[in-house]
Amino acid sequence: KQEVTQIPAALSVPEGENLVLNCSFTDSAIYNLQWFRQDPGKGLTSLLLIQSSQREQTSGRLNASLDKSSGRSTLYIAASQPGDSATYLCAVRGTDSWGKLQFGAGTQVVVTP
């Protein structure tokens, strides 16, 4: 059974610092991995999707890397801003016929002005 772990559970950084969020998974047989952002009282918003054949994806200040063989993904957020404060979740899509997503518990990020 696929298990997804996100460490740390919470993180606080001053504005301007780079954020590094980690996601690890136990089964390397995946189709893709997604990073989501969740604001309090809201649903999940997809940030980046990395296919299993890719090493990284970038969108603006966000960069996500994937090392399938070691079961790791890292989300980098450059020059953090208070608006980046949210919970970040990663989800792994398996290779089963319909592609079930397995979510990590998330990392709660606070960026202080």
Next chain:
Amino acid sequence: DAGVIQSPRHEVTEMGQEVTLRCKPISGHNSLFWYRQTMMRGLELLIYFNNNVPIDDSGMPEDRFSAKMPNASFSTLKIQPSEPRDSAVYFCASRQDGTGNTIYFGEGSWLTVV
């Protein structure tokens, strides 16, 4: 597109009452998911529909929970009778089939059973 639309956004009900949560997926998406989120257990998949057919309901906690998708634009999740431990945020999400496609979440239905 308006995105995935869920109703009600908030519901407070008494133990034993029936609760019905509603979802309208994004037009053209043929996969629909119901998730439950709690502090203790995080996000849990309850049920997955593909082309309106339930494919995997192994996450439905017990017989008190049922879900239907009578057509491509509407799904319901029903709890009868409700219990305090059902208090959670229930998310509906939809996706167009394809390994590279993103899943889109609704804003959630916040359920409190007292």
